[in-house]
Amino acid sequence: MTTTIDKQATQASWAKAIAKPATEFPLTQLSIVSGKIPANLKGSLYRNGPARLERGGMQVGHWFDGDGAILAVHFAEGQARATYRYVQTEGYLEEEKANKLIYGNYGMTATGSWWQRFGKTSKNVANISVLALPDKLLALWEGGLPHALDLETLETYGLENLEGLDHKRSYSAHPKRDPQTGEIFNFGVSYGKNATLNLYRSDRNGKLIKKNQANLQGLPMIHDFVLAGDYLIFCVPPLRMNPFPILLNLQSYSDSLAWKPQEGTEILVFDRHNLELVSRNIAEPWFQWHFGNGYSDRDGNLVFDLIRYSDFATNQFLKEVATGKIKTPAKGTLWQIRLNPQTGEFLETSQVLDRGSEFPIVASAQVGENSRYTYLSVHRSEDQQTELFDAIARYDYQTNTVTEADLGTNRYPMEPLFAPDPTNPNKGYIITVVFDGDRECSEVWIFDSDRLDAEPVCRLALPSVVPMGFHGTWRS
Numbered sequence: 001m002t003t004t005i006d007k008q009a010t011q012a013s014w015a016k017a018i019a020k021p022a023t024e025f026p027l028t029q030l031s032i033v034s035g036k037i038p039a040n041l042k043g044s045l046y047r048n049g050p051a052r053l054e055r056g057g058m059q060v061g062h063w064f065d066g067d068g069a070i071l072a073v074h075f076a077e078g079q080a081r082a083t084y085r086y087v088q089t090e091g092y093l094e095e096e097k098a099n100k101l102i103y104g105n106y107g108m109t110a111t112g113s114w115w116q117r118f119g120k121t122s123k124n125v126a127n128i129s130v131l132a133l134p135d136k137l138l139a140l141w142e143g144g145l146p147h148a149l150d151l152e153t154l155e156t157y158g159l160e161n162l163e164g165l166d167h168k169r170s171y172s173a174h175p176k177r178d179p180q181t182g183e184i185f186n187f188g189v190s191y192g193k194n195a196t197l198n199l200y201r202s203d204r205n206g207k208l209i210k211k212n213q214a215n216l217q218g219l220p221m222i223h224d225f226v227l228a229g230d231y232l233i234f235c236v237p238p239l240r241m242n243p244f245p246i247l248l249n250l251q252s253y254s255d256s257l258a259w260k261p262q263e264g265t266e267i268l269v270f271d272r273h274n275l276e277l278v279s280r281n282i283a284e285p286w287f288q289w290h291f292g293n294g295y296s297d298r299d300g301n302l303v304f305d306l307i308r309y310s311d312f313a314t315n316q317f318l319k320e321v322a323t324g325k326i327k328t329p330a331k332g333t334l335w336q337i338r339l340n341p342q343t344g345e346f347l348e349t350s351q352v353l354d355r356g357s358e359f360p361i362v363a364s365a366q367v368g369e370n371s372r373y374t375y376l377s378v379h380r381s382e383d384q385q386t387e388l389f390d391a392i393a394r395y396d397y398q399t400n401t402v403t404e405a406d407l408g409t410n411r412y413p414m415e416p417l418f419a420p421d422p423t424n425p426n427k428g429y430i431i432t433v434v435f436d437g438d439r440e441c442s443e444v445w446i447f448d449s450d451r452l453d454a455e456p457v458c459r460l461a462l463p464s465v466v467p468m469g470f471h472g473t474w475r476s
C-alpha cells in the first residue's frame with residue numbers, strides 16, 4: 001500500500017520541504033548569510049534522511065521509506081563546502097531506471113502483481129544515520145548492511161560488511177563510539193521463529209573484533225541502545241511483529257507491529273567487553289526511539305536518559321509526516337532512569353522535562369560517561385504536537401534548566417549535532433540544518449554550544465532544499 005499526499009499538506013510550512021524529491025548538488029562553496037565561520041571549526045558534518053518520498057506519481061507509505069540522501073559540509077580555514085547525494089543503493093538504481101516504486105519497505109508493500117512482488121519485500125534505503133570511519137562514511141539503515149561512501153564526494157562504493165558481517169545481517173543505525181578507545185559498539189536484530197539480538201564490537205576502523213547473540217521474547221523492534229561505562233543497555237519495547245502477512249506481501253512491517261503493553265519492556269544489560277549477558281528483567285511498558293547517554297555512577301549503578309512515549313502512536317505520527325499533514329499527536333519527553341546492572345532492576349525512574357522532545361545527543365567526548373548537558377529538538381510551544389520540531393534546546397542536569405534556541409516562525413531544525421572545539425572537547429558548537437518554510441530554502445546554522453539563546457555564530461546558505469531527516473555526525 002502507498003499513501004497519497006494530502007492536498008492541504010501545503011498548509012503546513014514544513015511539508016514544503018518534502019513535497020517533491022530533493023535535488024542533489026556537487027561540492028559547492030557555501031555563501032554566508034550572517035556571521036562568520038569560526039576559525040577553529042575544522043571537520044565535516046554529515047546528515048542522512050529520506051529525500052525522495054515519491055517516484056513516478058507513487059507515494060511511499062511511511063516517512064521511513066524514502067530513499068536516503070546525505071549532506072556533507074566540509075569546514076576548513078573559515079570556509080565551508082557542501083555536497084548532497086542520494087545513496088546509490090541497488091533498489092534506488094532499479095527504481096530510478098523503472099521510474100516507479102517497486103519494493104516494499106517499513107511502511108509499504110511491494111507494488112505490481114503478486115508474482116512481480118515476489119522477493120521484493122524490502123529495499124535497503126540507507127536513510128537513517130551515518131558513521132564516519134577513517135577511510136569511508138557508512139550510510140546506516142537498521143534492516144540491512146550499511147553502504148560505504150567516499151568521505152569527501154559521497155560517491156557510493158557499495159555494501160559494507162565490516163570484515164565479518166554476513167550479507168543477511170543488519171547493522172543498526174545507532175552505533176556508539178567509546179571516546180577513549182575509539183571502539184564502536186552496535187547491534188542488529190535478525191528474525192526467524194524467534195528474534196535474535198546480535199551484538200557487535202569493532203575497532204576504531206570499524207573492523208569487527210567481537211560478536212555475540214541473545215534470544216529475545218517474540219519478534220520485537222529495537223532502534224537504539226545505551227553505552228554506559230562498562231555496559232550496554234537495551235530496553236526492548238512491547239511491540240510484537242506478525243511475520244506472515246509480511247512474507248506474503250499482504251502487510252507492511254509497520255502495519256504488522258502490535259502494541260502489547262501487557263508484555264512490559266524487556267531490559268537486557270551486557271558486559272561491553274565480552275558482550276556477555278549480565279542481567280535481564282521486565283519493566284513497565286513504554287516506547288522509545290532514542291536514548292541520550294548513559295554512565296556508570298560512583299555506586300556502580302547505571303544512569304541513562306531517553307525520550308519516552310507512553311505508547312506507539314509516534315509510529316502513526318511519523319507515517320503521517322510523509323503525507324504532509326499530521327493528525328496524530330505523539331508526545332515524547334525526556335526521562336532519566338537509574339538501573340542496577342547486576343539485577344536489571346530500576347532503582348529510580350523520573351521524567352526530567354515535560355516538553356515534547358526528540359533527538360537527544362551529547363558531546364561525542366562524553367558518550368558512555370557522565371555528561372552535564374543533553375541537547376534536544378523541541379517544540380516552541382505545547383500546542384504544536386502535530387507539527388515537526390521547530391526549536392533546539394540544551395538541558396543542564398546540574399541546574400535543571402533549559403536553554404533554548406528560538407529560530408523564529410516556520411523554521412524547522414534537524415537534530416542538533418555537537419562539533420567540539422579542538423582545544424577543549426567539552427566546549428564547541430551546535431550545528432543544525434534549518435528548513436525555512438517561508439523562503440523555501442535550507443541553511444546550516446552554527447551556535448556556540450554555551451550560548452544557544454544568542455544569535456547563531458554563523459548561517460550558511462545551501463544550494464537547494466535539504467529536507468528534514470533523521471541523524472548525522474561530526475567528524476573532526
Ligand SMILES: [Fe+2]
Pocket residue numbers: 128173174223224289290470471
Ligand atoms: Fe534514530
